Amino acid sequence: MSESAIEHRFGRYGGQYVPETLMAALAELEQAWVAARADVAYRSELDGLLKEFVGRPTPLYRARRLSQQLLRPVYLKREDLNHTGSHKLNNALGQALLAKRMGKRRVIAETGAGQHGVATATACALLDLQCVVYMGSEDTRRQRPNVQRMELLGATVKPVQAGACTLKEATSAAIRDWVENVGSTHYIIGSVVGPAPYPALVRDLQSVIGVEARQQILEREGRLPARVIACVGGGSNAMGIFNAFLGDEDVQLIGVEAGGEGTDTPRHGAPLTVGGRAGVLHGSLSAIMQDEEGQIIEAHSISAGLDYPGTGPQHAFLRDSGRARYVAVTDRQALDAFRAVTRLEGIIPALETAHALAWTLAQSDGELDLVCLSGRGDKDLAEVLALT
Amino acid sequence: MSDTVTSASPRIATAFERAHSESRGALMPYLMGGYPTLERSLEIGRAYAQVGADIIELGVPYSDPLADGAVIHEAATEALAAGASVSGVLELARALSPSVPVVLMCYANVVFAPGVEAFVERLAHTGAAGLIVPDLPLEEATQTLAACDAHGIALVPLIAPTTPPERLAAIGARARGFLYTVSVVGTTGERSALPERFTELVAKAKAATDVPVAIGFGISTPEDVRAAVRAGADGVIVGTRLVRAAGDSADSAAAVAEVLSELKSGLGTDR
Numbered sequence: 001m002s003e004s005a006i007e008h009r010f011g012r013y014g015g016q017y018v019p020e021t022l023m024a025a026l027a028e029l030e031q032a033w034v035a036a037r038a039d040v041a042y043r044s045e046l047d048g049l050l051k052e053f054v055g056r057p058t059p060l061y062r063a064r065r066l067s068q069q070l071l072r073p074v075y076l077k078r079e080d081l082n083h084t085g086s087h088k089l090n091n092a093l094g095q096a097l098l099a100k101r102m103g104k105r106r107v108i109a110e111t112g113a114g115q116h117g118v119a120t121a122t123a124c125a126l127l128d129l130q131c132v133v134y135m136g137s138e139d140t141r142r143q144r145p146n147v148q149r150m151e152l153l154g155a156t157v158k159p160v161q162a163g164a165c166t167l168k169e170a171t172s173a174a175i176r177d178w179v180e181n182v183g184s185t186h187y188i189i190g191s192v193v194g195p196a197p198y199p200a201l202v203r204d205l206q207s208v209i210g211v212e213a214r215q216q217i218l219e220r221e222g223r224l225p226a227r228v229i230a231c232v233g234g235g236s237n238a239m240g241i242f243n244a245f246l247g248d249e250d251v252q253l254i255g256v257e258a259g260g261e262g263t264d265t266p267r268h269g270a271p272l273t274v275g276g277r278a279g280v281l282h283g284s285l286s287a288i289m290q291d292e293e294g295q296i297i298e299a300h301s302i303s304a305g306l307d308y309p310g311t312g313p314q315h316a317f318l319r320d321s322g323r324a325r326y327v328a329v330t331d332r333q334a335l336d337a338f339r340a341v342t343r344l345e346g347i348i349p350a351l352e353t354a355h356a357l358a359w360t361l362a363q364s365d366g367e368l369d370l371v372c373l374s375g376r377g378d379k380d381l382a383e384v385l386a387l388t
Numbered sequence: 389m390s391d392t393v394t395s396a397s398p399r400i401a402t403a404f405e406r407a408h409s410e411s412r413g414a415l416m417p418y419l420m421g422g423y424p425t426l427e428r429s430l431e432i433g434r435a436y437a438q439v440g441a442d443i444i445e446l447g448v449p450y451s452d453p454l455a456d457g458a459v460i461h462e463a464a465t466e467a468l469a470a471g472a473s474v475s476g477v478l479e480l481a482r483a484l485s486p487s488v489p490v491v492l493m494c495y496a497n498v499v500f501a502p503g504v505e506a507f508v509e510r511l512a513h514t515g516a517a518g519l520i521v522p523d524l525p526l527e528e529a530t531q532t533l534a535a536c537d538a539h540g541i542a543l544v545p546l547i548a549p550t551t552p553p554e555r556l557a558a559i560g561a562r563a564r565g566f567l568y569t570v571s572v573v574g575t576t577g578e579r580s581a582l583p584e585r586f587t588e589l590v591a592k593a594k595a596a597t598d599v600p601v602a603i604g605f606g607i608s609t610p611e612d613v614r615a616a617v618r619a620g621a622d623g624v625i626v627g628t629r630l631v632r633a634a635g636d637s638a639d640s641a642a643a644v645a646e647v648l649s650e651l652k653s654g655l656g657t658d659r
């Protein structure tokens with residue numbers, strides 16, 4: 001990783017729109033990250049844990065029957081095979097180690113699908129840190145197994161009852177907790193969102209996905225993929241896999257958002273796809289869902305991890321610059337892909353990931369696709385079986 | 389006081405000067421616009437003025453108020469559900485401004501939505517005196533400050549107990565109207581036993597700026613008010629305690645008037 005300063009802005013997006021109380025902590029975090037990422041001891045501890053505890057590098061799998069059906073090679077970057085079942089642990093572990101370096105004994109996190117909460121609870125168990133996870137009460141219902149996992153791991157799960165009781169409110173509650181307890185607490189944000197330095201910090205920690213995948217596909221195919229496809233909630237698995245390909249101009253980058261009940265309805269989670277005026281949510285300026293007066297609109301998605309009215313500022317920048325393209329997939333299409341991929345490949349994907357797979361399945365053109373299989377879908381079984 | 393500071397906010401400066409000449413701190417109650425309803429919040433604002441508020445801090449209810457604790461967050465949610473809008477709250481500002489200087493408290497995205505310039509111009513047309521944006525720290529405030537200065541609106545910055553000395557100086561130098569000193573590490577809300585730190589906080593704030601220093605967050609009893617004034621604060625902001633009173637009673641205006649009168653007794657002349 002480079003030692004250049006951490007980006008506060010991506011074009012006009014990003015920034016630090018937070019209460020003054022947090023400004024000193026953000027500066028402290030930025031300094032700590034600049035020091036840690038250049039520190040051999042930190043790197044080797046993290047790399048060692050990624051290898052032995054998380055199970056990296058994750059495999060790149062040439063999806064057999066999917067490729068046959070689509071008449072083109074489709075590769076899956078198997079982040080579902082990480083310990084805890086998603087890409088989220090890459091970030092949670094890196095930040096938990098950082099918290100330890102900063103002398104913070106208490107960690108808080110927000111979670112939607114519960115995957116980031118489980119990853120954070122896991123890292124905190126490993127590193128003996130106190131852990132509190134905020135989760136919307138609608139999500140504690142629909143992602144029940146993950147609540148139980150977090151509690152077994154020793155974390156305190158605080159259900160949040162406000163607004164739509166989903167990820168937006170969980171994030172707001174976590175930020176308020178941080179404002180109260182900023183001296184003792186590190187906030188492990190779960191995606192490439194939030195005030196600087198978080199979007200860059202989380203991207204740095206997730207970029208291992210793309211670094212591995214790029215090398216693996218070159219080894220396997222002797223060429224780069226035509227497209228790299230990932231689902232986008234806040235956008236961390238997408239930034240993680242995109243980052244290594246940003247300089248490869250012939251590689252298309254496709255971010256798949258939650259189309260919910262359709263982007264022609266208000267019930268979706270696709271601010272990048274729909275466009276419109278940028279706005280501030282959870283500390284940064286980015287693509288968000290808002291009304292004319294600037295009130296945030298509740299998102300909707302069948303997938304708790306994509307059920308969020310904001311998105312990472314670097315994605316808004318990549319969209320505007322034309323480097324990446326953002327599309328949306330509906331609840332129904334995602335559910336169909338969830339079932340199809342499970343049957344075809346023997347891999348049960350997370351509902352979030354099913355959005356990226358649904359878009360890929362729907363393309364009749366193309367030559368070589370690389371899809372980020374961000375997580376496994378065990379957590380979603382009850383929800384999916386009830387709906388189909 | 390420098391020229392910019394006074395010219396940006398003559399009414400705010402006058403309000404503090406009057407309180408000062410009466411040897412007391414300025415009384416600065418917070419009003420959640422549109423809570424419980426728009427009409428009743430206007431009655432509450434009038435009650436504030438009658439009890440002797442020197443400045444009213446008028447809150448725009450917001451969907452995602454990160455600097456606020458549960459009471460104000462819930463009041464905002466209720467206000468929005470009752471149909472509160474930015475235009476409605478700006479009408480409150482217009483109605484109250486003739487009797488008392490109004491400082492609007494509003495989250496950044498609401499300011500950005502119509503465009504900073506357009507928002508500040510609209511605000512200025514209501515006769516409001518100032519603007520507080522709790523999620524717009526110094527680094528992000530350049531454009532908003534320029535627009536406010538151009539329209540005679542005081543952009544009031546906040547400092548917190550966690551603000552390091554160099555930042556404090558930079559914020560104090562750009563303060564207009566007054567310097568909003570957050571008394572606690574935390575969100576808005578009532579809490580017990582916090583006045584011990586007031587003296588140190590106010591002294592640091594005063595050393596960093598030429599404008600008056602007001603202290604707020606967590607102040608809920610006459611004793612808190614007294615401690616703030618004794619610590620040297622030029623003004624005392626009370627929020628959650630009053631919002632709670634407004635919500636607890638069917639006659640919100642009478643309820644807040646009673647609480648505010650009590651709090652006023654702490655402003656004292658014994659500084």
Ligand SMILES: Cc1ncc(COP(=O)(O)O)c(C=O)c1O
Binds near residue numbers: 115235
């Ligand atoms: C498996 C999986 N993929 C994707 C996401 C969406 O997050 P992001 O867009 O940050 O990758 C989540 C979030 O919960 C998830 O659990």
